[in-house]
Amino acid sequence: MPGVINATNDFVVKFANVNGSGSASANQLFAKSILRMGIPIASRNIFPSNIQGLPTWFEVRVSGEGHLGRRGGVDLMVAMNPQTWDRDVAEIDAGGYLFYDSTRPLPRSRFREDINVIGVPLTEMCNAAYTDARQRQLFKNIMYVGALSALLQIDPGVVETLLSEAYKGKEKLAKSNRDAFHMGRDWALANLACPLGLRLERADKVGERIYVDGNSAAGLGAVYGGATVCAWYPITPSTSLAEGFEKYCRRFRTEPDTGKKRYAIVQAEDELASIGIVIGAAWNGARAFTATSGPGISLMQEFVGLSYFAEIPSVIFDVQRAGPSTGMPTRTQQSDVLAAAYASHGDTKHIVLFPEDPNECFQFGADAFDIADRFQQPVFVLLDLDIGMNDWLCEPFAWDDNRRMDRGKVMTAEELEAGKVFGRYLDADGDGIPYRTYPGTHPNKGAFFTRGTSRDRFAKYTEVGAAYVDNMQRLLQKFETAKGVVPHPILRRAAEPTRVGVIYYGSSSAAMQEALTALEAEGIQVDALRIRAFPFHRDVDAFIAEHDTVFVVEQNRDAQLRTLIMNECSIAPQQLIPVLHYDGTPITARFIRAAIGDKVLANKVLPFAGAAAE
Amino acid sequence: MSFLPKPKLHHPRLPVNALGFTRRDYEGAISTLCAGCGHDSISAAIIQACFELDIEPHRVAKMSGIGCSSKTPDYFLGASHGFNSVHGRMPSVLTGANLANRELLYLGVSGDGDSASIGFGQFAHSIRRGVNMTYIVENNGVYGLTKGQFSATSDKGSKAKKGAINTDEAIDLIGIALQLGATYVGRSFSGDKDQLVPLIKGAMRHDGPAFIDCISPCVAFNNHEGSTKSYDFVREHNEAMNHLDVIIGRNPITADYAPGEVRDVQQHDGSVLRLRKLHAEYDPTDRVGAMHHLHERKAAGEIVTGLLYIEPDPQDLHANLGTVARPLNRLGDAALVPGAAALEKLNASLR
Numbered sequence A: 001m002p003g004v005i006n007a008t009n010d011f012v013v014k015f016a017n018v019n020g021s022g023s024a025s026a027n028q029l030f031a032k033s034i035l036r037m038g039i040p041i042a043s044r045n046i047f048p049s050n051i052q053g054l055p056t057w058f059e060v061r062v063s064g065e066g067h068l069g070r071r072g073g074v075d076l077m078v079a080m081n082p083q084t085w086d087r088d089v090a091e092i093d094a095g096g097y098l099f100y101d102s103t104r105p106l107p108r109s110r111f112r113e114d115i116n117v118i119g120v121p122l123t124e125m126c127n128a129a130y131t132d133a134r135q136r137q138l139f140k141n142i143m144y145v146g147a148l149s150a151l152l153q154i155d156p157g158v159v160e161t162l163l164s165e166a167y168k169g170k171e172k173l174a175k176s177n178r179d180a181f182h183m184g185r186d187w188a189l190a191n192l193a194c195p196l197g198l199r200l201e202r203a204d205k206v207g208e209r210i211y212v213d214g215n216s217a218a219g220l221g222a223v224y225g226g227a228t229v230c231a232w233y234p235i236t237p238s239t240s241l242a243e244g245f246e247k248y249c250r251r252f253r254t255e256p257d258t259g260k261k262r263y264a265i266v267q268a269e270d271e272l273a274s275i276g277i278v279i280g281a282a283w284n285g286a287r288a289f290t291a292t293s294g295p296g297i298s299l300m301q302e303f304v305g306l307s308y309f310a311e312i313p314s315v316i317f318d319v320q321r322a323g324p325s326t327g328m329p330t331r332t333q334q335s336d337v338l339a340a341a342y343a344s345h346g347d348t349k350h351i352v353l354f355p356e357d358p359n360e361c362f363q364f365g366a367d368a369f370d371i372a373d374r375f376q377q378p379v380f381v382l383l384d385l386d387i388g389m390n391d392w393l394c395e396p397f398a399w400d401d402n403r404r405m406d407r408g409k410v411m412t413a414e415e416l417e418a419g420k421v422f423g424r425y426l427d428a429d430g431d432g433i434p435y436r437t438y439p440g441t442h443p444n445k446g447a448f449f450t451r452g453t454s455r456d457r458f459a460k461y462t463e464v465g466a467a468y469v470d471n472m473q474r475l476l477q478k479f480e481t482a483k484g485v486v487p488h489p490i491l492r493r494a495a496e497p498t499r500v501g502v503i504y505y506g507s508s509s510a511a512m513q514e515a516l517t518a519l520e521a522e523g524i525q526v527d528a529l530r531i532r533a534f535p536f537h538r539d540v541d542a543f544i545a546e547h548d549t550v551f552v553v554e555q556n557r558d559a560q561l562r563t564l565i566m567n568e569c570s571i572a573p574q575q576l577i578p579v580l581h582y583d584g585t586p587i588t589a590r591f592i593r594a595a596i597g598d599k600v601l602a603n604k605v606l607p608f609a610g611a612a613a614e
Numbered sequence B: 001m002s003f004l005p006k007p008k009l010h011h012p013r014l015p016v017n018a019l020g021f022t023r024r025d026y027e028g029a030i031s032t033l034c035a036g037c038g039h040d041s042i043s044a045a046i047i048q049a050c051f052e053l054d055i056e057p058h059r060v061a062k063m064s065g066i067g068c069s070s071k072t073p074d075y076f077l078g079a080s081h082g083f084n085s086v087h088g089r090m091p092s093v094l095t096g097a098n099l100a101n102r103e104l105l106y107l108g109v110s111g112d113g114d115s116a117s118i119g120f121g122q123f124a125h126s127i128r129r130g131v132n133m134t135y136i137v138e139n140n141g142v143y144g145l146t147k148g149q150f151s152a153t154s155d156k157g158s159k160a161k162k163g164a165i166n167t168d169e170a171i172d173l174i175g176i177a178l179q180l181g182a183t184y185v186g187r188s189f190s191g192d193k194d195q196l197v198p199l200i201k202g203a204m205r206h207d208g209p210a211f212i213d214c215i216s217p218c219v220a221f222n223n224h225e226g227s228t229k230s231y232d233f234v235r236e237h238n239e240a241m242n243h244l245d246v247i248i249g250r251n252p253i254t255a256d257y258a259p260g261e262v263r264d265v266q267q268h269d270g271s272v273l274r275l276r277k278l279h280a281e282y283d284p285t286d287r288v289g290a291m292h293h294l295h296e297r298k299a300a301g302e303i304v305t306g307l308l309y310i311e312p313d314p315q316d317l318h319a320n321l322g323t324v325a326r327p328l329n330r331l332g333d334a335a336l337v338p339g340a341a342a343l344e345k346l347n348a349s350l351r
């Protein structure tokens, strides 16, 4: 007899599906019904870039405690893809459960002795109930949700409500889905020992939170940020960001009377053209952005430098993936940090924002345009595949109706006419930020010729070294000003005073929160600082100075943020201990806890070379 | 509040246009190019065209890539915003600028290296997207700024200054522009102002992708015996298809022609392109015919010039995208930001 995992509101269910079989909406129904019961979940799509065989997995972590990072391990496998059967069965934790379509009998050798097997003759039931091939396929998925609802104690009322919402106005469809759901549910109630050791119990832990992916959220942020021009070239995992922008634009930016669009989206011929279009549009006074991933960032390098030197606002969403182009495009990483921060040739550095979840993707997605206009330079928003392409439970989007676009220093025709001095690269206010004019502003004042450098404060051509240095110093001054304006870091203090600190950012946040809770339970006190932007706020220097040991948690091999901190804050390497996870799967709390906990407990905190956690 | 252009004070006898501007109001900084460079003549033709068209200089955005040719926007229309971008990428920057404000006139200046080599893709895609612009390639068959290497428009068999013979096939940008849907296509020669000025004028009054390939000898690196882009060679082999006059409203009609000798084409904005035919069989509204003729004459060793193709009723990128009439860069918060109530509804749909 296998052991039995018993857990309430705290387990992992993984669905192994064939892509295009209609499983996505059934899995979504499963996930949402748990949320509607007030129980937090974290869900992730896992899909290889190899299209052949089309396997996809959907993992749902149920966490009454509200942990949103990936946990690792599988308690219940819903094995719907014969092609991946062996590896799926192998992945289940001992004492866990295997749910499968038992229509065709399988030899004992295809199972494991230490797991609990639950067979439901889904195909047989479908073939009996439906004649149409497509219906058989689609309703099989809804049927397994029905069976799972009995096994895990999902409230059927919640599922029915979700189905009515999804098929509003299409009562016939809603009814056939309901019927399929109940067919599966009734069969399980009649034929299986329900519930399993894994159970759901209504809770009140979700509150007002929403369930959405980071790419849609960032696209929506760009709509709220006033972006009107988007130029992009398709690349996983960023494609759905541009598509999200388009979807929300169609809804919110179509003129009701004419059907005309208050936006322009160009699918360009490559990433060079994408960023070129962005720069041209922004030069001409529109808010513009592109969305890409690492390989696209590589192609944009020259133009990013132009945007920096010519001081033209540009917003670049980089949804990071594991490199390189022929690498693991469907796996997550935080490995473009340095490529973004120091993009291009010559002395350049750029503003980079690190959202932790879809809520911040929305917020930073809008803020990026204010920041870019204010500082007249590129702003990178670094998402990653994990935040970008997965639905996350996060705080609802919020907007202040009194907020207005901050277009930065733009000199108007009135100001020019009144005789205000205009020097395109003149630091009139002492903050390093010059004034610009939009083309066509005034008949004979305010026009200038845009080029990278080799010009003076009034944009007149010069190759004099002193003028070059003067300009470069002003750019530094501008970067200094930005430190106080970009999203500041967020500090979480341990319960007791401690000399141990940890720095983290982006999508590592969820796993980090969970790891901190676990460490605290073990009596390990760690102060934590979440960095949200580059250039680094003074609080980062202060945090490092306050602690003897500072871990830097990242999802890349080379400790890129650590390098950036060392370089920009003049920190000695031995002060920052890297904790690195970079196999392409999202970082887990177990990993962080082990890496930090073991080192602190053993009290053998090592310098960089030997310490990288594998 | 609007600001009327105020012409500078000039010599009272300088001719003025309808806006009260003299030709000098369309000039820019002093050119730093070699004396005799064809590019300077093209700048002069642009100045003349804008002057004659009564264009308000500040309503033009002049964009370029990198090269001697791409430097020239600094040397004309000093009251216009200019953008010297990166090598071969003017078309994308211009496309973005055009998307932001459809009301300005966009003038893209490029070189043969800029458009036929490093920027061949951007050239092609801006044309096929239908960006409303005047795109001029100042074609000298070499890389002037990097001192005389062959460019992708150098003819096969043509000789470099130091004697090397070009073995690569030349790209004919006119042929590509025709194939990819440019709706105004012309070729001219920097040394033929009478042909070039009206060609630029027609292009600037055209509401779609207008492309001009202007052969422009490089006196420093490609004006020698054996070059096919030298002043002498082009003068000898120039075969003009037509003579163009751009007639705008009040312009007097200057000459009488025999029937069948002239053809009027009315553009979308009301301007009339009066074409005096120099080749009776040539029809500039027939795209396929134009492509065929071009190949035929090229095989005969001629450089075909003139207005080679015109689509009088073009559709541009904005029409394709369905953007609003008001320039996107003038839309404010009310037009762009959906607000808190819409967001609340959206939140509700995500629970």
Ligand SMILES: Cc1ncc(C[n+]2csc(CCOP(=O)(O)OP(=O)(O)O)c2C)c(N)n1
Binding pocket: B066, B067, B068, B069, B070, B087, B110, B111, B112, B113, B114, B115, B138, B140, B142, B143, B144, B145, B146, B151
């Ligand atoms: C990315 C890049 N590569 C190379 C160069 C060097 N470069 C400057 S101009 C030029 C060629 C320009 O040729 P063309 O466009 O024909 O202009 P011309 O000088 O002949 O008018 C080159 C290769 C550059 N500026 N940028």
Ligand code: SF4
Binding pocket: B032, B033, B034, B036, B037, B038, B039, B068, B069, B140, B144, B145, B217, B218, B219, B220, B221
């Ligand atoms: S090098 Fe050639 S193209 Fe450049 S300025 Fe001199 S003549 Fe003109």
Ligand SMILES: [Mg+2]
Binding pocket: B067, B111, B112, B113, B138, B139, B140, B141, B142, B143, B144, B151
């Ligand atoms: Mg050239």
